[in-house]
Amino acid sequence: MSTSVFTRFAPSPTGHLHIGGARTALFCWAFAKRQGGKFILRIEDTDAARSSDESARGIMEDLAWLGIDWDEGPELATGGRTLGGDPRGVGPYFQARRVDLYNKYIMQLVKDGKAYPAFENEQELDAKRKAATAAKQTYRYDRASYHAIPTVEGRLARMGAEPHVIRFFAPHEEVVVHDQVLGEVKYAAGEMDDFVIRKQDGLPTYHFAVVVDDETMGVTHVMRAQEHLNNTPRHVALQKALGFRVPTYAHMPLIFNMDGSKMSKRDKAKAARKAAKDAIAKGAKADTLASEAKLDATLLNAFLAGDNDSLDVAHALGTHLKVALPEIEVADFRENGYLPEAITNFVSLLGWNPGMKTPDGKDLEKFDATFLAQHFGIERIGKTNSKFDRAKLLSFNGDYLAALPDAAFVQRWLAWLADFDGPLHRFVAGLSPEKQVLLARAVKPRAKTLRDAAKPIGFLRVGDGEVALDAAAVAKNLDAAIALEPGPGTTTGRELLRGSQAVFAGELDWANPAALEGAVQAFAASKQVKLGAMAQALRTALTGSGVSPALGDSLCLLGRESVLTRIARALA
RNA sequence: GGCCCCGUCGUCUAGCCCGGUCUAGGACACUACCCUUUCACGGUAGGGACAUGGGUUCGAAUCCCAUCGGGGUCACCA
Numbered sequence: 001m002s003t004s005v006f007t008r009f010a011p012s013p014t015g016h017l018h019i020g021g022a023r024t025a026l027f028c029w030a031f032a033k034r035q036g037g038k039f040i041l042r043i044e045d046t047d048a049a050r051s052s053d054e055s056a057r058g059i060m061e062d063l064a065w066l067g068i069d070w071d072e073g074p075e076l077a078t079g080g081r082t083l084g085g086d087p088r089g090v091g092p093y094f095q096a097r098r099v100d101l102y103n104k105y106i107m108q109l110v111k112d113g114k115a116y117p118a119f120e121n122e123q124e125l126d127a128k129r130k131a132a133t134a135a136k137q138t139y140r141y142d143r144a145s146y147h148a149i150p151t152v153e154g155r156l157a158r159m160g161a162e163p164h165v166i167r168f169f170a171p172h173e174e175v176v177v178h179d180q181v182l183g184e185v186k187y188a189a190g191e192m193d194d195f196v197i198r199k200q201d202g203l204p205t206y207h208f209a210v211v212v213d214d215e216t217m218g219v220t221h222v223m224r225a226q227e228h229l230n231n232t233p234r235h236v237a238l239q240k241a242l243g244f245r246v247p248t249y250a251h252m253p254l255i256f257n258m259d260g261s262k263m264s265k266r267d268k269a270k271a272a273r274k275a276a277k278d279a280i281a282k283g284a285k286a287d288t289l290a291s292e293a294k295l296d297a298t299l300l301n302a303f304l305a306g307d308n309d310s311l312d313v314a315h316a317l318g319t320h321l322k323v324a325l326p327e328i329e330v331a332d333f334r335e336n337g338y339l340p341e342a343i344t345n346f347v348s349l350l351g352w353n354p355g356m357k358t359p360d361g362k363d364l365e366k367f368d369a370t371f372l373a374q375h376f377g378i379e380r381i382g383k384t385n386s387k388f389d390r391a392k393l394l395s396f397n398g399d400y401l402a403a404l405p406d407a408a409f410v411q412r413w414l415a416w417l418a419d420f421d422g423p424l425h426r427f428v429a430g431l432s433p434e435k436q437v438l439l440a441r442a443v444k445p446r447a448k449t450l451r452d453a454a455k456p457i458g459f460l461r462v463g464d465g466e467v468a469l470d471a472a473a474v475a476k477n478l479d480a481a482i483a484l485e486p487g488p489g490t491t492t493g494r495e496l497l498r499g500s501q502a503v504f505a506g507e508l509d510w511a512n513p514a515a516l517e518g519a520v521q522a523f524a525a526s527k528q529v530k531l532g533a534m535a536q537a538l539r540t541a542l543t544g545s546g547v548s549p550a551l552g553d554s555l556c557l558l559g560r561e562s563v564l565t566r567i568a569r570a571l572a
Numbered sequence: 573g574g575c576c577c578c579g580u581c582g583u584c585u586a587g588c589c590c591g592g593u594c595u596a597g598g599a600c601a602c603u604a605c606c607c608u609u610u611c612a613c614g615g616u617a618g619g620g621a622c623a624u625g626g627g628u629u630c631g632a633a634u635c636c637c638a639u640c641g642g643g644g645u646c647a648c649c650a
Contacts, residue, residue, distance in 0.1 A: 012650050047649055122648065129647090138574045138646075165648050182577065191575060199648040206650045230576060230645045251577085254643070258583075349599090353585060363586060363598040382585085385643060389583045392600040402613075445613040456611075535609035547611045
């Protein structure tokens with residue numbers, strides 16, 4: 001087992017961690033673990049305008065939440081331990097703090113004549129690009145600045161005097177990328193143009209920073225999404241020019257929405273915009289919408305017009321209009337009550353597969369991160385793009401939820417509620433441990449997410465006087481005739497309910513669901529009706545709807561007072 | 573448009589490298605039935621795919637070519 005494997009995940013801190021990025025990070029992590037190597041986190045913040053420290057921190061927290069721990073990188077204290085660090089002294093891990101290093105190599109290239117300053121401004125280049133497009137030709141930088149100053153000395157001199165960018169002098173030769181997933185990918189000589197390696201603001205471009213960092217940090221395996229495939233020849237050419245090693249590359253397939261579009265943060269804005277427009281079409285006023293959602297009216301109007309895709313506006317609208325925005329970022333999934341183990345498991349299956357069978361001969365699909373870390377290999381990464389099927393994720397999440405022991409479920413539910421549903425958290429936290437377990441039993445098989453968990457127990461949270469009796473349920477379960485068995489004769493749910501009041505008012509063990517149910521059963525038998533009829537009448541009275549968790553659990557959770565009050569009210 | 577990648581059920585995929593064991597397997601979703609005091613859970617069953625056309629071969633999902641289709645990328649973003 002080699003200890004020389006180093007992988008890295010290198011997000012740019014311009015927002016939360018994207019679900020696709022989570023998969024990339026997970027695979028890099030798993031590969032390093034499997035190989036006995038190290039996983040590095042590096043923050044690519046060379047876009048000064050769009051990067052932020054809050055985003056970097058958010059991404060780190062998202063990774064930590066998913067259980068993707070980095071061995072090296074920015075430090076983050078979480079859950080009593082510290083992730084990251086710089087044991088080899090190859091940091092810092094924020095690119096913006098490595099500018100001197102980049103400049104050293106850039107100067108080397110310039111002095112070697114392998115890179116040169118260029119002085120065109122963006123407008124000039126834009127015009128040339130447009131002209132090329134109009135002429136149906138592929139635009140390539142024409143090396144005007146290179147030819148204008150033939151000597152290194154001349155270039156150095158002018159660099160000191162004028163704003164400029166640095167371009168790499170692309171060698172005229174074929175570049176072959178040996179990709180571990182895709183095989184040999186060849187790029188003909190002349191395909192590459194003289195791309196920019198240092199921007200006018202003095203910061204390196206992505207291409208340059210990546211190459212320098214991967215070399216200086218000793219990265220051996222670069223695993224990233226296929227959208228970077230066409231960047232790879234540039235990186236290889238740069239490595240060659242700088243005398244660097246070429247890491248092993250593996251480009252993984254992309255993940256899309258079910259409709260084939262890119263999974264983008266904009267999807268959230270789109271969904272929110274549509275919901276708002278629908279509401280307005282139905283008569284809502286934009287101004288009142290703005291004030292109700294606590295949004296600035298002009299900001300909202302700009303958003304509705306499509307002038308911006310503000311996530312803040314989108315979230316505010318989503319919350320206010322009660323529409324679910326599509327989950328795109330890890331934080332969205334977390335907020336909607338997904339379990340990290342369900343997410344990592346599901347996402348592992350997008351473009352990878354263990355290729356193993358379960359004991360009963362089915363394909364192995366359910367596994368944890370430890371399993372991944374023991375079995376992940378590049379050989380089994382697929383080549384085809386996939387679509388993100390939330391229905392399957394939901395199913396996985398439901399399975400993971402159901403598999404949690406009651407106590408563990410309660411614990412994790414409480415933790416989630418503390419972050420995302422204060423009122424329900426107070427309610428659940430205020431219950432006895434016994435009742436919390438009952439709640440877990442009621443909720444686990446019925447919820448696909450922690451957010452869903454509120455639904456089956458909604459009836460517990462309405463006041464006894466506020467239970468909304470569903471007309472259809474009342475007709476069916478309280479008013480319709482119920483045949484006695486043995487017959488002849490009929491009764492109604494309403495009559496049964498009336499009779500049951502004495503039972504509930506009497507001596508019962510209200511802490512014991514089975515005893516409660518037994519009492520109901522005995523009562524039903526005494527009245528010559530099936531338990532089912534009795535149960536439905538009770539459900540209607542207790543919940544208003546004829547749908548509830550197991551009868552004994554529901555009665556126990558509600559307690560004597562509430563049961564009696566609700567029955568009396570249904571009878572009134 | 574140039575360049576690059578890809579193409580097995582609706583979706584994720586196994587199988588493909590090393591052709592026969594594939595009347596193509598699993599999972600999610602869907603449908604039906606069973607279980608059942610409701611809703612769920614669970615169980616059983618069912619429909620559902622090798623993009624198309626040519627080769628090669630006794631034999632092709634598996635190898636080759638073409639076509640068609642999908643995607644990525646062409647920034648002083650990463």
